[in-house]
Amino acid sequence: MSRMPDREELRKVIASRGLAMTVEEAEKLSGYVDRMPTPLEFHLFDTMWSEHCSYKSSKPVLRTLPTDSPGVVIGPGEDAGVVSFCRHEGVEWDLVVAHESHNHPSQVLPVEGAATGVGGIVRDVYCMGARVTGSMDLLRFGDPEGSKGEITRGIVRGVVEGIWKYGNALGVPNMGGDTEFHPGYDDNCLVNVVAFGVVPHDRIVHSFVPEEAHKEPYVLILTGKPTDDTGFGGATFASADLDGEQGMGSVQVADPFLKRVLSEANQAVLDMLFEKGVKFGFKDLGAGGIACVTSELAAHGGLGIDVDLDAVPVSIKNLPPEVIACSETQERYGLAVPASVADDILAVYNEKFELPRLFPHCRAAVIGKFNSKPVYNVVCRGENAAETPINYITEGVVYQREESPVETKAQEPAERPCDPSSDLIKILTSVSGCSRKHIWSYYDSEVQGVTRLRPGEADSCVSVPVEGSRAGLAVSGDGNPWYGELDPFLGGAHAVGEAVRNVVATGATPMCATDCLNFGNPEDPEAFWQFKQAVAGIASACNALGFSGGNYPLPIVSGNVSFYNQSTGGKAIPPSPIVAVFGKIHDHRKATDIILRKEGNLVLLIGTRKDELGGSLFYRTCLKHRGGTVPVFRGSLEKKMADWVLGVIHDTRAYSVHDISGGGLAVAGAEMALASGKLGIEFSLDSNPVTLFSETPGYLVEVDPRFVEDVTLPEFVSVAGKVCSGCKVSGNGWSVDLGSLRGEWSDKLASIIWREEGF
Amino acid sequence: MESIQIAVKLKTPDPQAVTAINTIRDMRLQLPPLKIHRYELWEFEVSSGGRETVSELVRHFTDIVNPNKQTWLFPEKESSFSEEDPELQWVGIVVRDHLDSISENWTDLLKRRGFAVESLRYGVLWRLGYLKDTDEALTKKMALDLSVSDTRAGGLFSNPVSQEVSFWI
C-alpha cells in the first residue's frame, strides 16, 4: 500500500473524481486507512459524509426534536419510523412511516426524479418488512404564471407524470398530499414523498445483520436490478448546488415493473424466513449503493464483511470497482441471511419469480460474507478495492454551523379594501386557491381496496389498512412557504398544526409525525438560522400537540433534511419545513368528510378569528401583498380545539368537518359547498377581511340544530351560520354562486399548466 | 406547409426496446432482428420557419425532448441513425394510433402558444436491425409481419384495430 498523500494530491483526487468532500475530510480518511485511499474508499466516504447520509450540519439541531412517546416502536435512525397501530384478532399491527425529498433530481428530470422519489421512499417502508399501503406527494413549484412560468409548467407536468407512471404501477394507493406555488421555487422545485405501511409487530425487519451472525456463517444476498453506472454520484449530487450542466445524467432510472415483481418476491422470501424461524437483516439500496448497504448492515450488527464485487450481477461490463460499489442503480435490496438458507432464497427470486427472464442480467446473488474481523474488505478482479476499519464508515462527521438571523422587513398593507364576493372568486380561481383535482385525477388512490376517503373528499385521506379491522389511518402533509418566508419558526409550527388539524378533521387522533426540512445552503449562516428556527417551531408545536396523554409530545419518528435548495445565483428557497401527521381513528365508520349533509344544519366556528393575515391567500391574491403578521401559533388552544372536535366526531354528532387554513373561513366554507355540489353555507358573521379571510387556525363543523341546545359550547366555539340549499356561500351583504364557479375552480390548474391557456 | 419529423431517443437503454427484443427471442423466428432501437417520432406540419420552428419548440418544451435524458435528430436517411450498428441491415417501422390525444392536445397547445405549426402527429419509430446479408425485400416483409399483432402469437408492435403501421423511409 502507498504512503500518506499530501493535501495537494488529495485536492487533485477530489477535483478529478468530482467529489463533494473537503480536503480536510480527505485527510481524515487518509488517516483512517493510513495511506492514499482507494477510489472506492473515496467514493464510499464521500457518500457517507454527504449531508444526505451523515446529517453532518443538521444532527445537533435535529436532536432537539421530540421523538419519545408510548406508541413509538422505532424512532428516527432506521430506514423508517414505526409506531404501534392496532390489535386485530390477536395480532399487534404496527404502522411504518417514511418521508424523504427528491428535489434536485426532479428539477433536472421531472419525470424520472419524481418517479425515483416515490420508488426510494416506498423501498424504505418495504425493507422494514411492511406492506406499503399508501404514499403521498408534497409538491412545491415556482410560479406557473411568472417569469419562469414555462419551465415551471413543464416541471409540474413532468413531476405529476412521474408520480402516476411510477406510483400507479407499483400498486400503492396515492393518498394525495398538497401542492403549493411560490416564485421562490422557480429554480428549485420540492418533491417530498411520504410512504407508509403496516406490519405485524413480531415481523418487523431490521437493517442490520442479526446477533446470530456472531455464531453461524451469514452471507449477504444482493437482489434486484443488475448494477449499472446510471446513478453513480447521486448521493453527492443531492448535496451540491444546481448549476446548469453539473449533475446531469446522474439521475436514476426507475423501473416500477421490476419493483412490483420484486416486492412480491421479497414478501415470499420474508414469509419463508419467518416460517423457518431464521433471524436476518434487510435493507434497501439507496445513496451509496452496494458500498453503503454492505458496510451498514455489517457495522450496525457489530461485524465486518468481505464483499466480492465480481459476484455482483451487472448490466455493463468492466465497470470500475468504485462504480459497481457505489452506483445507485434503482430497485435493489440487500439481505443478511444464514449461509444455510441462501440457496432457498436465490430460488425464490431466480426461479419462482423468474427475475432473470423478466429483466436482462437481473438475479439475486450472494456477494458477501460477514465475519468477526471489524474490517470492510472489498475485492474486485483479484485486487483489494477497499480495506477499511468498518466502524469509521458509519461514524460520520458533525459540523457546528454558524447562524445569523434574517431580517424580513415585512409590513402590513396600509389599506385593506375588501369586497367579499369578488375577493372570494379571485381566490378560488387563482392557482394557489383553486382545486388540486386535476393533479389527483392522474393518481390511483384506490388500488388495494383499502381506501376510505380519497383526496378532496376530506381534510386528509383515510384508509383501512389492516384487513378486517375497523382501525382507520388518516394522513396529511403540510407546510406553508409564505409563512416560512415571513417567520421560519411559525412556518415550522404551523406545518405541524395544519397537518394535525387535517387529521383531526376526519376524526383521527394524531399518533406521530414525520418531517422533511427543505432549506438553502447550511454553510450560509442565514439559511442555517432559518433551519434552526423552523426546527424549533416544529419541536414547539409537537410538544404542545401530543395526544398520548401525560406530557408526551407528538413524536417525530422519521424524516429527512434537504439542504442546498437554491439556484446558482445563490438565492435560497423559502424556508420549507414540511410535516406529515399520521392519525388513527378507532372506528373508520365514524370518519368525517367535508361534504355538507343537510339544509338547516348549523355550521360552528371553532377558533376565534384574529387580525393576522400575513402571508394569507387574501393578501397575496387580492391585495398583491405579502403582509407581515403571520398567525400566532397557540399550542394549548390548538390542542383544546382538536380535543373538542374529536369529541364531537366520536359522539357521531359532526355531519361534516373542514379545517380553516389557507384562505380563511370564507374559503373553507366555499370548499365545503363546492365539494357538496348541492348545498351551501349562509354565514351570519361580520363581513370584514379578518373574519372572512384571516388564516387563524380553526375548524368549521356541521351539526344538527339541536346540538347547541344539548351541548354547552366552549368559549372558542360559536355559531357561524347554517347550511342552505344551492351550491353557494353568503354572508351579510354578499353572496357567491359557486355552482357557476365550479368549472373554473376545478379546471384552473389544467387550463394554466396542462393546456397553457392565456400565455 | 412543410412536414418535418424529429426522432427522440433515450440516452439510457429503452426498457420498451429491451422488452421487445426479449419477447421476439421467445417467438423463435427463423431470422429475428438482432437489435431494436425505439424512437419517439413527432411529425410537425409547419406553416413557416421550417426546421427553425421545430428546433425552437423543442427548446421550449422539455415534455417533448428533455436534453438531460434524451437525444433528438431530424431523421432523413439511414445515416441519420449513426449510432446504430452498421454491420446490420436496418428497417424502420412507424406505429401511430388512428386517434390519439397526445397529438391533438399538443397541436392545440402549440397553436395557442403561437408556434407556426398547423398540426402534429405523434408516433413510435421502431428500428429493427437484421443480419446484413438478408435480402432487402425479405427483411421488409419480416419487419412488417412483426409489426402487426393479428393474433396473440403473431406480430408485436401494433394493434391492427386502433393503430396504423408504415415503413419509415
Add this chain to the structure above:
Amino acid sequence: MPRAAVIRFPGSNCEFETARALKNSGVDARIYNWNDIGKLSDARADAYVLPGGFSFQDRIRAGVIAAREEIMDLVFEEAMNGKPVLGICNGAQVLLESGLVPGWKPGSVQGALAGNLAPGRSGYLSGWIHLKAGPDAIQKCPWLCAMGTDSIPAPIAHAEGRFVFREEDMGKVGGHIGLTYCGVDGSAPQGWPENPNGSVLDIAGLMNSEGNVLAMMPHPERSLHLWQVPPDTPGHWGDLRRNSSLKDLEENPGPGAVIFKSLAKHLGVE
C-alpha cells in the same frame, strides 16, 4: 365451494383485492403466478380472473406481452370450454390482445383498448363514473347475471380504456356489450367525463359471443363495500352512502359486489 383462479402476471397489482372480492361472494379464490402453469392446469378452476395492474409495465402496449404468456393458452382453452373468464382493467387489455373478446374469430385480435381520448388531457384518469348492463348482458353473462337495470357507480383508473373496432365490424358490436358508461339516471352519457375515455358506443365492458368472457375497464373489486363509495356520489348510491347507519355502512355491499355475486349465482352458490 366453487373455485376461481386469479392469474398474476409480472406487474399485476390488483390480485389480492380481487381474490378477496371473490371469497366475499362465496367463491374460493387462489392467486396463481404466471409460471404456475402445471398447478393451474391441475386445479381446473371453475372461473378465471385476470386482475388489474400493469403487466410488463404496459410496455409496447398494454396487455400485449401478457397475452403471449404460456399460461394464457390454458385460459384460452378454458374460455373456449365456456368457463367464465373476467378481465378487469389491465386484465381486459390482455383479453383484447389475446383475441378472446370480441372473439368473432377466437384468437384473432379484432378490437382494441386504445389510449383515452379526453379534452385537453392525455394519459391516466382515475375517478368514479356510472355504469349499466348492456341489453343482452344480464341473460348472457355469468359476471353480470345478478345485475339490475339501474345504473351503478364504479371506480375507474386507466390510461388505455377506449374500446375501438374496425368500421366493418361495428354492426356486430351491439350483441357484445356487457356494460356501458351512463349518466347517474342511466341515460346516455353527455360526453366526457361521463364517458371517461371516448370509448365507442360508450362501452365499459365487452363480452365474447357466448357471453362467458367479459373484459371490463372499471374496478368492481374496489367498490365491494358501501364504505368505499365516495361521499359526494350523486344519486341513489350516494344517498345510501351519506345516510347509512354505522352498521349499514360496514355491512352493506358496495355497487361492485354484484359482479362477484353474479359469478356466485352462476356457479350455484346459494
